[in-house]
Amino acid sequence: MKVLGIIVEYNPFHNGxxxxxxxxxxxxxxxxxxxxxxxxxxxxxxxxxxxxxSRAEIALKMGIDxxxxxxxxxxxxxxxxxxxxxxxxxxxxxxVTDIVFGSESSDVETLNVIADILHNQPExxxxxxxxxxxxxxxxxxxxxxxxxxxxxxxxxxxxxxxxIIEKSNDILGVEYLRALKEYxxxxxxxxxxxxxxxxxxxxxxxxxxxxxxxRKLWNEKKYDLIKDAVPDITFQKILEEExxxxxxxFLEDMEISFISxxxxxxxxxxxxxxxxxxxxxxxxxEAAKHNYTIKGLFEDVKAKRFTYTRIKRSILNIYFxxxxxxxxxxxxxxxxxxRVLGFTEKGRKLLSIMKKKVKYPIITTPSNYxxxxxxxxxxxxxxxxxxxxxxxxxxxxxxxxxxxTNVYSLYYKNKEYSTFENDMKFGAxxxxxxxx
Amino acid sequence: MKVLGIIVEYNPFHNGxxxxxxxxxxxxxxxxxxxxxxxxxxxxxxxxxxxxxSRAEIALKMGIDxxxxxxxxxxxxxxxxxxxxxxxxxxxxxxVTDIVFGSESSDVETLNVIADILHNQPExxxxxxxxxxxxxxxxxxxxxxxxxxxxxxxxxxxxxxxxIIEKSNDILGVEYLRALKEYxxxxxxxxxxxxxxxxxxxxxxxxxxxxxxxRKLWNEKKYDLIKDAVPDITFQKILEEExxxxxxxFLEDMEISFISxxxxxxxxxxxxxxxxxxxxxxxxxEAAKHNYTIKGLFEDVKAKRFTYTRIKRSILNIYFxxxxxxxxxxxxxxxxxxRVLGFTEKGRKLLSIMKKKVKYPIITTPSNYxxxxxxxxxxxxxxxxxxxxxxxxxxxxxxxxxxxTNVYSLYYKNKEYSTFENDMKFGAxxxxxxxx
Numbered sequence: 116m117k118v119l120g121i122i123v124e125y126n127p128f129h130n131g132x133x134x135x136x137x138x139x140x141x142x143x144x145x146x147x148x149x150x151x152x153x154x155x156x157x158x159x160x161x162x163x164x165x166x167x168x169s170r171a172e173i174a175l176k177m178g179i180d181x182x183x184x185x186x187x188x189x190x191x192x193x194x195x196x197x198x199x200x201x202x203x204x205x206x207x208x209x210x211v212t213d214i215v216f217g218s219e220s221s222d223v224e225t226l227n228v229i230a231d232i233l234h235n236q237p238e239x240x241x242x243x244x245x246x247x248x249x250x251x252x253x254x255x256x257x258x259x260x261x262x263x264x265x266x267x268x269x270x271x272x273x274x275x276x277x278x279i280i281e282k283s284n285d286i287l288g289v290e291y292l293r294a295l296k297e298y299x300x301x302x303x304x305x306x307x308x309x310x311x312x313x314x315x316x317x318x319x320x321x322x323x324x325x326x327x328x329x330r331k332l333w334n335e336k337k338y339d340l341i342k343d344a345v346p347d348i349t350f351q352k353i354l355e356e357e358x359x360x361x362x363x364x365f366l367e368d369m370e371i372s373f374i375s376x377x378x379x380x381x382x383x384x385x386x387x388x389x390x391x392x393x394x395x396x397x398x399x400x401e402a403a404k405h406n407y408t409i410k411g412l413f414e415d416v417k418a419k420r421f422t423y424t425r426i427k428r429s430i431l432n433i434y435f436x437x438x439x440x441x442x443x444x445x446x447x448x449x450x451x452x453x454r455v456l457g458f459t460e461k462g463r464k465l466l467s468i469m470k471k472k473v474k475y476p477i478i479t480t481p482s483n484y485x486x487x488x489x490x491x492x493x494x495x496x497x498x499x500x501x502x503x504x505x506x507x508x509x510x511x512x513x514x515x516x517x518x519x520t521n522v523y524s525l526y527y528k529n530k531e532y533s534t535f536e537n538d539m540k541f542g543a544x545x546x547x548x549x550x551x
Numbered sequence: 552m553k554v555l556g557i558i559v560e561y562n563p564f565h566n567g568x569x570x571x572x573x574x575x576x577x578x579x580x581x582x583x584x585x586x587x588x589x590x591x592x593x594x595x596x597x598x599x600x601x602x603x604x605s606r607a608e609i610a611l612k613m614g615i616d617x618x619x620x621x622x623x624x625x626x627x628x629x630x631x632x633x634x635x636x637x638x639x640x641x642x643x644x645x646x647v648t649d650i651v652f653g654s655e656s657s658d659v660e661t662l663n664v665i666a667d668i669l670h671n672q673p674e675x676x677x678x679x680x681x682x683x684x685x686x687x688x689x690x691x692x693x694x695x696x697x698x699x700x701x702x703x704x705x706x707x708x709x710x711x712x713x714x715i716i717e718k719s720n721d722i723l724g725v726e727y728l729r730a731l732k733e734y735x736x737x738x739x740x741x742x743x744x745x746x747x748x749x750x751x752x753x754x755x756x757x758x759x760x761x762x763x764x765x766r767k768l769w770n771e772k773k774y775d776l777i778k779d780a781v782p783d784i785t786f787q788k789i790l791e792e793e794x795x796x797x798x799x800x801f802l803e804d805m806e807i808s809f810i811s812x813x814x815x816x817x818x819x820x821x822x823x824x825x826x827x828x829x830x831x832x833x834x835x836x837e838a839a840k841h842n843y844t845i846k847g848l849f850e851d852v853k854a855k856r857f858t859y860t861r862i863k864r865s866i867l868n869i870y871f872x873x874x875x876x877x878x879x880x881x882x883x884x885x886x887x888x889x890r891v892l893g894f895t896e897k898g899r900k901l902l903s904i905m906k907k908k909v910k911y912p913i914i915t916t917p918s919n920y921x922x923x924x925x926x927x928x929x930x931x932x933x934x935x936x937x938x939x940x941x942x943x944x945x946x947x948x949x950x951x952x953x954x955x956t957n958v959y960s961l962y963y964k965n966k967e968y969s970t971f972e973n974d975m976k977f978g979a980x981x982x983x984x985x986x987x
Contacts, residue, residue, distance in 0.1 A: 369811070371961065372812065378954060378958045379954050381950070403957075435815050518814060521839075521840055522811055522815060525814060535840075
């Protein structure tokens with residue numbers, strides 16, 4: 116049995132995503148296809164434009180059999196943490212056999228050489244890294260230059276080849292490969308040459324526009340152009356969710372809340388939050404006093420060593436009070452559950468296979484998140500079944516998913532949907548019928 | 552030299568306030584009159600409708616010689632903390648000789664008997680209080696019943712008389728008297744019978760409408776009615792500040808930010824904040840998940856032992872991250888500076904007298920808040936002058952004033968005024984000319 120796993124955000128699902136999905140299926144010819152998807156906040160450090168329930172529904176209709184939610188704690192991390200969460204989820208399904216990811220270079224061999232160094236952390240590499248950090252480079256740059264020096268000294272790769280880790284998909288690719296090694300996973304990685312628009316490209320490029328471009332079109336209410344760039348299923352969902360008053364959601368909707376909160380904080384207290392160091396705390400605190408728009412704030416904080424994405428993620432880490440030590444633990448131990456956002460009739464069969472194998476609970480009804488643990492405790496005390504779960508981390512991790520949803524839903528235009536816990540009300544979507 | 556001190560919020564300054572001021576002056580016949588006034592947040596746990604700079608200006612024009620800002624940490628506390636802050640400020644001017652406060656009973660003798668018990672905490676009273684708390688009463692009620700029992704047992708007061716502490720002004724009055732004792736102050740307290748509307752009364756009562764009623768009128772844009780209830784100086788300032796886009800400010804303007812923040816918090820982490828106990832933390836967390844309006848949230852949290860005002864103050868304590876231990880220290884040590892919001896030509900003379908006497912710094916230019924401390928450190932090391940300041944508390948206390956202003960100003964409709972630190976830009980207002 117072959118099960119294809121992919122890692123997605125679908126923010127929103129567009130023609131490029133469909134193309135990628137079809138290519139991946141062609142490459143693997145799987146019996147089942149599952150995806151792990153960011154929830155209501157995505158890796159660029161922003162709320163998703165459509166909520167996770169709608170995005171999962173689209174994914175199911177477009178050919179995914181099960182959509183898992185990437186826990187919030189991983190979804191807003193840098194490439195390393197994002198990979199540990201998403202690969203961890205796919206690995207802990209115990210059924211995924213192959214993953215396929217997009218890559219600018221599509222050069223798995225080179226990516227693997229780098230992933231090996233990052234995984235094994237040879238002493239010589241560590242020394243080089245320390246030197247680069249002492250020279251004042253930011254961590255990503257210090258790492259890059261240390262890798263270059265190490266690979267050249269050891270004749271592993273040419274400088275030209277190693278520079279592929281500057282491309283966004285290849286950075287992720289390296290981290291996926293590294294995460295597979297960390298989990299000691301048997302999953303086989305594959306790449307597909309990245310087609311169409313770069314994901315940061317915000318210009319409309321017709322049929323193959325980027326998600327960034329499509330979000331911009333939605334903001335400008337250019338529905339005709341969106342229609343060209345997304346499958347009809349996405350387009351209908353966009354219209355439906357807008358009519359429901361639950362979309363689009365932009366970072367700007369939250370800006371007054373974010374900046375207001377920052378204005379209550381002290382620089383010193385910021386340092387405990389994940390990724391807030393190297394003077395970033397001071398820049399954020401100062402910028403919050405002088406800006407009322409989140410874009411203005413980003414402009415003020417921006418510096419050579421602080422990319423926009425890092426700043427955006429940092430603001431979310433501060434806003435949700437995510438401490439460094441929690442992320443360290445989450446990254447060390449991996450996802451503690453498999454939250455299912457939706458599944459098809461086919462996916463249901465796979466879920467019943469999974470249920471017998473997994474060592475971390477499958478959550479289809481989040482409101483049962485406490486009773487699930489009680490069952491696991493009974494299993495464990497009866498020696499009935501082995502579970503690997505860290506209970507404390509499980510609760511912390513899932514509560515952050517709930518918090519993320521509760522904050523997100525507060526910004527719906529239709530406040531009817533803001534008066535209950537969406538995660539408690541909406542269990543996994545079961546899509547009946549054949550979708551293939 | 553007689554200097555009259557009064558404790559005010561002026562939210563906004565209305566005819567009743569003017570009447571009270573005139574009565575107090577008649578009673579004391581002072582050489583100078585000073586006021587300590589809440590800043591941008593008031594004791595009912597809300598933002599002030601007009602910012603502190605405007606309210607100070609009105610006060611100066613209406614006959615106050617110096618307006619001091621009550622530090623934010625005291626302004627949003629219950630009667631006890633509010634009194635420690637305001638009486639502390641007046642006492643530390645070293646020039647105030649008399650204070651006058653409004654009182655429903657106007658019975659200083661009775662108020663003093665109660666204040667004495669609260670100040671001296673006789674053992675028998677403490678035992679009675681413990682019993683009442685064990686019986687499940689909230690602290691204010693337990694205290695009331697313990698006081699009644701104690702006074703009756705010791706034939707100090709009749710039950711009827713002691714019940715005056717149920718009236719809002721008399722509760723404050725007791726705490727003012729108690730605070731005078733705590734500071735070992737020589738200031739002589741006086742009361743004036745409270746006239747006109749109760750401060751919680753929200754109905755328009757013509758010339759003597761309450762501040763609550765006037766704020767309601769402003770919300771309803773009934774300027775004609777406001778004009779009847781406030782001096783022309785207030786009315787003009789109201790029009791001017793609305794035109795400037797800096798008023799009115801309502802709690803509702805901040806509700807999405809407050810509720811959004813609450814949705815990121817854990818019950819357990821709330822307990823460290825001031826006043827969050829007895830299950831209040833759980834009620835707030837739950838209510839935040841199910842409400843998108845602050846009024847709805849208050850309704851959900853409301854219980855016999857949690858008054859609206861307590862809930863409102865608690866939300867502010869949580870929002871600004873004000874910990875129990877900080878308030879304990881602030882209440883023990885009192886205000887660490889005398890922040891001047893404005894002064895008249897006459898007030899200027901009083902300030903120069905004060906400058907030679909005070910043991911805590913007078914701050915007229917808040918942007919100098921660090922250099923002031925450096926000067927004090929030099930004075931101390933030169934044995935030039937004795938200062939009583941607690942440096943750490945000074946910084947914490949004043950930073951909360953700045954934070955309160957920075958949050959407040961973010962909600963101005965005219966965002967021009969939200970892009971700088973208002974406290975850094977606006978020093979004390981000097982009102983030239985004779986205003987008497």
